[in-house]
Amino acid sequence: MNQSVNEAQVPALSDVYEDYFSIGAAVNPLTLGTQKKLLTKHFNSITAENEMKFEALQPKPDQFTFDTADKMVAFAQAHDMKMRGHTLIWHNQTPDWMFLQKDGTTIDRETLLERMKKHIQTVMERYRGKIYCWDVVNEAVADEGDAILRPSKWTNIIGDSFIEYAFKYAHEADPDALLFYNDYNACHPHKRDKIYQLVKGLIDKGVPIHGIGLQAHWNIVDPSYDDIKRAIETYASLGLSIHFTEMDVSVFEYHDRRIDLLEPTKEMVSRQAERYQGFFEIFRSYADVIDSVTFWGAADDYTWLDDFPVTGRKNWPFVFDARHQPKTAFWNIVDF
Numbered sequence: 460m461n462q463s464v465n466e467a468q469v470p471a472l473s474d475v476y477e478d479y480f481s482i483g484a485a486v487n488p489l490t491l492g493t494q495k496k497l498l499t500k501h502f503n504s505i506t507a508e509n510e511m512k513f514e515a516l517q518p519k520p521d522q523f524t525f526d527t528a529d530k531m532v533a534f535a536q537a538h539d540m541k542m543r544g545h546t547l548i549w550h551n552q553t554p555d556w557m558f559l560q561k562d563g564t565t566i567d568r569e570t571l572l573e574r575m576k577k578h579i580q581t582v583m584e585r586y587r588g589k590i591y592c593w594d595v596v597n598e599a600v601a602d603e604g605d606a607i608l609r610p611s612k613w614t615n616i617i618g619d620s621f622i623e624y625a626f627k628y629a630h631e632a633d634p635d636a637l638l639f640y641n642d643y644n645a646c647h648p649h650k651r652d653k654i655y656q657l658v659k660g661l662i663d664k665g666v667p668i669h670g671i672g673l674q675a676h677w678n679i680v681d682p683s684y685d686d687i688k689r690a691i692e693t694y695a696s697l698g699l700s701i702h703f704t705e706m707d708v709s710v711f712e713y714h715d716r717r718i719d720l721l722e723p724t725k726e727m728v729s730r731q732a733e734r735y736q737g738f739f740e741i742f743r744s745y746a747d748v749i750d751s752v753t754f755w756g757a758a759d760d761y762t763w764l765d766d767f768p769v770t771g772r773k774n775w776p777f778v779f780d781a782r783h784q785p786k787t788a789f790w791n792i793v794d795f
């Protein structure tokens with residue numbers, strides 16, 4: 460086994476970035492235990508990976524299940540961490556009952572708006588003062604084509620205005636919470652321009668929105684540094700706060716579907732380290748508009764990418780390895 464570095468010589472990531480932005484990690488009930496030491500040392504913000512999604516908080520009509528989410532909020536409070544809320548309205552991980560009447564037919568617009576309002580109110584009021592910002596709407600923009608929004612049950616039943624209602628209800632439920640629109644591939648020019656148009660439209664209508672969340676599920680080649688800078692500048696021109704909400708850097712290019720590796724190649728590790736350095740250089744240079752950078756996990760022993768886009772394929776996307784030791788990528792982002 461490799462030797463561990465002397466813990467005292469490893470600076471805390473959130474201390475290094477104290478004057479720039481908060482440093483977050485997505486957590487779940489497993490990692491809150493297995494990664495506790497790492498989390499409390501290096502991170503000053505957490506996000507629940509799955510436990511605050513619709514299906515987790517209201518699996519059945521009017522039956523709210525807050526136990527696990529409450530424990531996560533308590534963890535954040537006990538360790539003096541901020542907490543981001545993820546996520547209120549999304550086309551995934553939302554139970555079917557939400558869109559159906561008792562007889563199994565689709566509900567009408569007014570009923571869906573009422574249900575939306577009730578969910579947002581119940582969840583946000585419970586965590587008022589404890590969750591400082593929410594991804595109110597997640598991934599509503601279409602990847603391809605000219606249409607801005609992806610078709611979903613939300614657009615089908617309510618229409619495109621479902622987004623305005625979600626933000627309005629969220630603002631009513633907790634006027635102090637910062638409200639975000641969150642999406643992936645937000646640096647790709649085509650999608651970036653659509654997200655910009657969507658959010659600009661909301662602002663022009665007076666919809667309460669305070670920030671844009673860029674998920675940052677990136678890899679060793681994509682997106683380009685230029686596209687990231689352009690995206691930050693484009694979104695910042697709207698006068699909103701920018702959060703990188705779900706950062707990980709896959710060692711595989713998106714179309715690389717090989718499953719033979721038991722560990723990343725030397726080349727993958729060094730390209731990843733170089734990419735992390737480039738990303739954080741950009742983040743630091745735009746720190747006036749970036750308020751938070753959250754990793755979608757913390758260390759290589761656990762990542763959703765072990766099942767995406769290839770089920771059961773190990774990935775190593777973070778700056779800490781599976782033994783929670785700093786990788787070259789870590790040193791590249793703390794030495795500047």
Ligand code: HAH
Binds near residue numbers: 508509597674705763
């Ligand atoms: C994210 N989708 C979700 O926001 C998050 O809630 C989930 O835990 C993991 C990833 C990302 C995504 C993607 O990168 C490509 C296609 C669909 C979804």
